[in-house]
Amino acid sequence: MRNMRTPLVQPAAPTPAASVSEFIATFAIILAAIVGLLLFDTALARVDATGRKATAAREFDTGQRLVAQGRIEPGIEHLRAATTLDGENSAYGVALAQATLAEGRPDAAEQMLLPLLERDETDGAVNLAMARVLAKEGRIDQAKSSYHRAIYGRWPPGAEKTRTEARFELIDLLAKANARQELLAELLPIQDDSTNDGAQRKRIAHLFVVAGQPSRAVTIYREILRRDSRDADAYVGLAEAALSLGDFATARADLLAAQKLSPADSISLQSRMILTDSVIGLDPTQPGLSLNEQARRSRNLLQMTVSSARRCLAAQAPQVAAALDSATALVTSVGAVTAPSIVQNISLAEQIWGLRRSRCEAEREDGALALVHNRITQ
Amino acid sequence: MPAIKVRALPARLVRMVEDLRRKEDRLSLLLSLVIGALVGLVVVAFILLTGRLAALMFPTGAAGWRRIVIPVLGSLVTGYLLFKYFPLARGSGIPQTRAALFIHDGRISLRSVAGKFVTTCLALASGIPLGREGPAVYIGAGLASTIARRLGLSRAQVRSLVPVGGAAALSAAFNTPIAAVLFSLEEIVGDLHAPVLGSIVLASATAWLVLHLVLGDTPLFHVPGYHLVSPAELGAYVVLGIVGGLCSVAFVKLLLWLRARFAKLPTASLWIQPVVGGLTVGIFGYFFPQVLGVGYDQIERVLNGDVILKTVAILAVLKIISTSVAYASGNAGGVFGPTLFIGAMVGAAVGAVAHLIFPESTAGPGAYAVVGMGTAFAGVIRAPLTSVIMIFEVTRDYTIIVPLMIANLIAFYISQKLQKRPIYEALAQQDGLHLPTRAVPEPARLLLVSAATREAPQALNPEMTIAEAEERVKDSVLESWPVSDDLGLVGMVRTRHIAAAVKQGRLDMTITRLMQIAKRSASDTSVDMPHVHNDQPLSRALARMKDNGFKVLPVVSRANGRIMLGIVTFEDILEAYGVERVEQLDYTDHPDL
Numbered sequence: 004m005r006n007m008r009t010p011l012v013q014p015a016a017p018t019p020a021a022s023v024s025e026f027i028a029t030f031a032i033i034l035a036a037i038v039g040l041l042l043f044d045t046a047l048a049r050v051d052a053t054g055r056k057a058t059a060a061r062e063f064d065t066g067q068r069l070v071a072q073g074r075i076e077p078g079i080e081h082l083r084a085a086t087t088l089d090g091e092n093s094a095y096g097v098a099l100a101q102a103t104l105a106e107g108r109p110d111a112a113e114q115m116l117l118p119l120l121e122r123d124e125t126d127g128a129v130n131l132a133m134a135r136v137l138a139k140e141g142r143i144d145q146a147k148s149s150y151h152r153a154i155y156g157r158w159p160p161g162a163e164k165t166r167t168e169a170r171f172e173l174i175d176l177l178a179k180a181n182a183r184q185e186l187l188a189e190l191l192p193i194q195d196d197s198t199n200d201g202a203q204r205k206r207i208a209h210l211f212v213v214a215g216q217p218s219r220a221v222t223i224y225r226e227i228l229r230r231d232s233r234d235a236d237a238y239v240g241l242a243e244a245a246l247s248l249g250d251f252a253t254a255r256a257d258l259l260a261a262q263k264l265s266p267a268d269s270i271s272l273q274s275r276m277i278l279t280d281s282v283i284g285l286d287p288t289q290p291g292l293s294l295n296e297q298a299r300r301s302r303n304l305l306q307m308t309v310s311s312a313r314r315c316l317a318a319q320a321p322q323v324a325a326a327l328d329s330a331t332a333l334v335t336s337v338g339a340v341t342a343p344s345i346v347q348n349i350s351l352a353e354q355i356w357g358l359r360r361s362r363c364e365a366e367r368e369d370g371a372l373a374l375v376h377n378r379i380t381q
Numbered sequence: 382m383p384a385i386k387v388r389a390l391p392a393r394l395v396r397m398v399e400d401l402r403r404k405e406d407r408l409s410l411l412l413s414l415v416i417g418a419l420v421g422l423v424v425v426a427f428i429l430l431t432g433r434l435a436a437l438m439f440p441t442g443a444a445g446w447r448r449i450v451i452p453v454l455g456s457l458v459t460g461y462l463l464f465k466y467f468p469l470a471r472g473s474g475i476p477q478t479r480a481a482l483f484i485h486d487g488r489i490s491l492r493s494v495a496g497k498f499v500t501t502c503l504a505l506a507s508g509i510p511l512g513r514e515g516p517a518v519y520i521g522a523g524l525a526s527t528i529a530r531r532l533g534l535s536r537a538q539v540r541s542l543v544p545v546g547g548a549a550a551l552s553a554a555f556n557t558p559i560a561a562v563l564f565s566l567e568e569i570v571g572d573l574h575a576p577v578l579g580s581i582v583l584a585s586a587t588a589w590l591v592l593h594l595v596l597g598d599t600p601l602f603h604v605p606g607y608h609l610v611s612p613a614e615l616g617a618y619v620v621l622g623i624v625g626g627l628c629s630v631a632f633v634k635l636l637l638w639l640r641a642r643f644a645k646l647p648t649a650s651l652w653i654q655p656v657v658g659g660l661t662v663g664i665f666g667y668f669f670p671q672v673l674g675v676g677y678d679q680i681e682r683v684l685n686g687d688v689i690l691k692t693v694a695i696l697a698v699l700k701i702i703s704t705s706v707a708y709a710s711g712n713a714g715g716v717f718g719p720t721l722f723i724g725a726m727v728g729a730a731v732g733a734v735a736h737l738i739f740p741e742s743t744a745g746p747g748a749y750a751v752v753g754m755g756t757a758f759a760g761v762i763r764a765p766l767t768s769v770i771m772i773f774e775v776t777r778d779y780t781i782i783v784p785l786m787i788a789n790l791i792a793f794y795i796s797q798k799l800q801k802r803p804i805y806e807a808l809a810q811q812d813g814l815h816l817p818t819r820a821v822p823e824p825a826r827l828l829l830v831s832a833a834t835r836e837a838p839q840a841l842n843p844e845m846t847i848a849e850a851e852e853r854v855k856d857s858v859l860e861s862w863p864v865s866d867d868l869g870l871v872g873m874v875r876t877r878h879i880a881a882a883v884k885q886g887r888l889d890m891t892i893t894r895l896m897q898i899a900k901r902s903a904s905d906t907s908v909d910m911p912h913v914h915n916d917q918p919l920s921r922a923l924a925r926m927k928d929n930g931f932k933v934l935p936v937v938s939r940a941n942g943r944i945m946l947g948i949v950t951f952e953d954i955l956e957a958y959g960v961e962r963v964e965q966l967d968y969t970d971h972p973d974l
Contacts, residue, residue: 022533023398029531033415040422044595047429054433058441065442083687084441087678090603103687114686114747117605 059089067098075106093119097132104136112136127156131169138172143180147173167193171206178213186214194219201227201234208240217247235265242275249378251283281371287349288379294342301348305331307372308352308359315363327355353379405538412542413580416528417549417587420521424553424588425595427498427517434506435674448508448670449663455507456659456712459500463713464652467496472708473512473715474519476809478547478569479816487526487540494523500713508673510662510703510722511714514554518569518715521550521588541577544569548581549588555717556601558589560771567764568805571817601677604684604776607748609784614743617735618784621728621749622756622791628727629720629760629792630799632701636716637807639709644811651711658707665699672699676722680754683729684776686747690733693746697726716804720761721754728753748784751776755785756792763803765793830922831915833953834936837945840865841874841892848888850879859950860932864892869943870935872896872910912937915946919954926951 066081082099089095096119104112113136119129134149150173158166170193177186190210208223224241227234238261245254258279262272283289285307287300309331316324330351356376401408438451463471470493481489501516525546529539548565552558562585566572609615643654666673671692683693704719732749751772758768768789773782802810809816840863841850854862854876861873874896882890911929913922913936922934932951938944 023395023402026398026402026532027394029528030415033419033528037415037418037422040419040426041591041595044422044425044429047426047433048595051429051433054436058436062441083682087681090599090681110745111687114605114745118603118685121605122603 055088056092059085059092059095062088063095063098066102070098070102070105075102078102079106093123093126093129097128100132100136104132104139109136109139113140123157125152125157127153127158127162127166127169130156131165131172134169134172138176143176146176147185150176167203174210178210183213183215186210187216190214190216194223201231205236205240209243212240212244212247215247217244220244221248233264235261238264239272239275242279246279246282246374247377249374251279251286251289251374251378255279255283278370278374282374285371286375286378287345294345297345298348301345301352304372304375305348305352305355308355308376311372312355312359312363315359349379352376408534409538409541409580410583412525412528412532413545413583414587416521416525416542416546417552417584418591419528420524420546420549420584421553421588421591422595423498423520423524424517424550425592427502427520428513428554431502431505431513434502435508438506439508439673445667448666448673449660452508452659452663452666452673453656454659455503456509456655456662456707456710457653459504459507459509459713460652460655460711462496462500462503463655463711467493467500469493470496470500470516470519470713471711472713472808473515473717473805474517475515475568475715476805476812476814476816478519478522478543479805480809480812480814481522481526482540482543482569483816484814486536487543488530489519489523489526489543491523491527494520494527497523497713504713505675507659508662508666509659509707509712509714510672510674510676510700510719511707511712512675512716512718512720513714514551514717515715516713517550517554518547519550521546521548521553522569525549541580544577545580545584549584552585553588553592555771555775556589556592556599557771557774558585560767560774561585561588563767563770564764567767568762600777601775602681602684604751604778605686605747606778606780607744607751608780610744611742614735614739615784615787617731617739617743617749618752618788619791620735621731621752622788623795624731625724625727625753625756625788626760626792626795627799628697628701628723629757629796632705632720632723632757633761633796633800633804633807635701636705636708636804637811639705640808640811643709643711654710655707655712656710658703658710658712661706662703665703669696669699671696672703675718676700677718680722680725680750683725683750684747686745688729688733688746688750690730690737693726693729693733697723697730700726716761720757724754724757725750726753727757748781751778751781752785752788756788759789760792760796761804763793763796765789828919828957829915830913830917830919830936830949833919833922833949833957834915834947835949835953837863837935837948840870840945842866843871843891843893843896845892846888847879847882847890847892847895850874850892851883851888854879859948862933863935863945863948864896865943865945869941870910870912870937870945871943873931873933873935875899875931910935910942912942913949914939919957922949922954923951 062081062085066078066083066085069075069078069081072078079099079102082095082102085092085095086099096115100112100115103115113133116129116133116136119126120133123129130149130153134146134153137143137146137149150169153169154166154173170189174186174189177189190207194207204223204227208220208227211217211220211223221241221244224237224244227237228241231237238257242254242257242261245251245257255276258272258276262276265272285300285304287297287304289300292300309327312327313324316327353376356372401411438455439447469477469490474497477493478489481487497516497519501511501513505511505513522543523546525542526539529542534542544565547569548561550561551564552561555561562578562581565581565585566578570577643657646654662673671679679696700719700723704716704723708714708716729746729750731753732744732746735743735749736746754775755768755772758771759765762768769782769786772785773779800807806816806818838857838859839853841853843864843866850862857876859876861875862879864871864874874892878895878899882888882895911925911931911934913925913934915936916939925934926932934949935945936947936949938946
């Protein structure tokens with residue numbers, strides 16, 4: 004077939020032999036063209052880069068605004084455009100990945116962050132974004148590593164607050180994962196970092212309670228109260244720490260103090276008060292109780308512990324649950340109230356609680372019951 | 382050309398230039414550097430201008446109607462320019478470059494180069510979904526051709542510089558210096574061992590350096606380091622090879638079919654035909670803006686794992702259709718870039734499905750998009766070696782190379798089976814051109830010396846007298862006779878030399894002495910013992926006969942050159958080629974002959 008639109012055949016003209024002068028002139032023209040083109044290209048590249056960067060910045064701002072308004076999908080389109088126009092700016096890539104994560108596509112977000120990390124694996128912002136993606140995907144160990152790289156990575160000047168935020172995100176992750184030792188390891192370095200920031204001090208103190216170090220929390224709360232004795236939140240925190248320490252009476256006193264300082268928060272304080280009262284009412288080891296009261300409370304504690312344990316153990320091993328019921332019935336049916344029987348009840352409750360904690364780790368613990376057992380263990 | 386008087390030039394400079402012109406190797410190296418730099422800069426300007434123009438035509442946040450109107454207007458303007466002023470600038474540029482190389486002694490006019498630059502720039506900026514690499518190759522080859530002709534070089538030198546310019550252009554257009562060298566040899570010249578290799582490498586490297594000087598060290602695509610998650614994942618890549626091969630065939634067949642249909646339309650409609658492509662692209666682009674233009678941004682997104690299965694599948698189909706229509710209708714631009722786009726989308730789609738089914742044992746879709754580009758390239762362009770190196774260079778990712786090679790070979794094999802001719806060859810054939818093909822070797826090349834080897838006659842002894850030798854060779858028609866001692870072959874002696882010695886009455890002279898006399902003759906190199914091996918092509922034997930003037934050559938062992946396995950004669954070679962049979966035709970039945 005002959006396609007006339009593309010006349011590839013053109014007459015071959017004989018090549019004329021050039022003289023030396025023509026040869027030199029041609030070479031001179033070529034070299035001049037090279038120099039001219041180099042200047043032209045360099046200028047054009049600059050104009051192009053400036054134009055692309057300016058457009059990218061506009062796209063980025065629009066994208067961020069839309070994402071902040073909750074319009075994730077159009078926001079992503081603008082962020083994508085920004086990333087395409089200025090791929091060197093990792094802030095655009097991070098924003099796009101975070102928006103993609105918010106859209107519920109952690110896989111894609113991760114893929115977007117990988118090239119940025121390959122370019123600079125010490126970039127704090129990229130590592131923080133990657134940590135969030137990994138945490139969302141439930142890859143906790145990898146997320147922890149990324150958080151660490153974010154905390155100790157490279158941030159632009161003035162981004163200390165973001166670095167601290169990254170640490171607190173890691174701390175929250177560790178608290179959720181109940182990784183107490185690692186949580187404590189993260190808290191200790193920042194214990195004295197923010198002595199002037201009351202809110203952050205209270206947050207740290209609360210996390211010490213979560214990390215199983217309520218005495219450190221008490222120290223911080225007391226220090227806050229020394230500076231401002233009318234800080235109701237500090238009293239609430241102190242009460243939380245006291246409950247963890249098993250000092251229920253002090254906890255109640257602290258909650259009352261908080262209630263006096265901040266009557267507006269009485270509803271939330273009331274629920275805490277109820278918890279504290281129920282703990283106080285449940286604890287058979289409270290000083291000053293009669294033998295009968297101790298016995299009643301010990302039986303009550305045992306029954307509550309068994310019923311809490313049964314909720315998960317019955318599903319796991321029904322025969323164990325049945326045996327527990329039988330044993331408990333036998334112990335609690337003994338009529339005579341004696342000190343050994345009280346100790347026996349408490350001891351059995353403690354053993355069952357231990358069994359429950361080991362077998363039903365993921366189960367949510369009963370607040371009051373857990374606090375009483377905590378105290379007994381102490 | 383400005384006239385400069387030779388007399389005004391320093392004598393030393395004139396001598397230097399004349400010396401340079403005489404020494405072709407030096408001139409060739411110098412020109413490779415100059416062409417590499419010039420072509421690199423022109424291609425960088427081409428890329429930047431296309432980008433700026435596209436940014437003006439499609440500003441951010443522009444209304445949707447622009448996506449329909451601008452491709453239509455763009456194809457209308459370029460269609461008219463192509464019809465009226467630059468008819469050679471249509472399409473890709475690679476078949477045109479090959480045509481120039483093999484038909485016109487490498488001649489490409491500067492006008493068609495300028496036309497290619499302008500029309501492709503306009504077409505791509507207005508959203509026509511074609512590639513910039515093919516046109517860049519044509520521009521580079523054309524500049525090299527123009528320079529060579531302006532410098533008054535020989536036709537052979539002009540021809541040799543055309544692939545040099547093409548390689549420099551591809552190196553700058555694609556940021557792939559190694560693949561550019563391979564592509565130029567594999568696709569343009571059609572011979573990986575071409576003697577211009579050195580010049581091509583030099584020009585490619587120079588163009589690449591220029592690109593980096595102006596635009597910095599940025600790969601075409603930023604890709605995270607992908608790797609094979611498990612050996613079982615190779616199965617998914619095999620599937621990708623199959624799908625990629627089939628899609629490549631579909632793309633090539635559709636494009637060729639549409640091109641054939643457009644070719645049947647009246648010639649007067651040539652200027653408006655590209656608008657069909659522009660309108661198709663505009664309609665697709667209205668709903669899917671990613672279809673517009675070269676599409677490297679979209680490829681980058683997909684390579685980085687930003688994949689939605691439905692979207693990439695639709696984009697693959699739309700790109701196949703829009704590129705085929707745009708190219709077939711006569712717009713300016715190549716199929717190189719669209720091939721990568723289609724491959725990336727197909728790869729991402731296959732990868733997304735694989736990852737959905739086997740999330741634990743497969744990489745993300747981005748890895749498959751990388752391999753998909755290679756499969757499409759191997760299937761459409763049919764340059765498997767170039768495709769592997771090219772993907773490696775554009776992504777700078779070595780870890781995915783094994784799956785890439787496997788999938789590429791599968792796609793290449795499927796494409797070869799279902800679409801006999803590679804795309805550039807088929808396009809040239811549609812234009813009535815029969816360019817050399819690297820896929821089918823000449824049958825004569827397959828003939829080896831072993832096909833013509835015959836048993837050697839009893840060799841002469843070096844101590845034998847002329848009288849004894851004459852007695853042995855007198856009834857033979859052999860032009861030369863082997864001479865052997867106890868250790869084996871020592872050389873060949875010509876029977877006419879023996880006859881001459883007899884005529885001069887030197888019957889007692891030994892064969893050794895006769896060979897020594899022959900050695901002194903400057904024109905006789907029989908002492909170098911020309912020979913061939915059984916596994917060499919017959920063409921080599923012919924060349925050796927031409928070089929030495931012998932019509933008989935000993936066939937010797939490769940393990941020991943003094944062990945003679947037989948001889949090969951000029952007549953035997955002719956017979957092996959079938960010439961003898963023609964001569965022996967019986968003419969008795971054809972008295973009119």
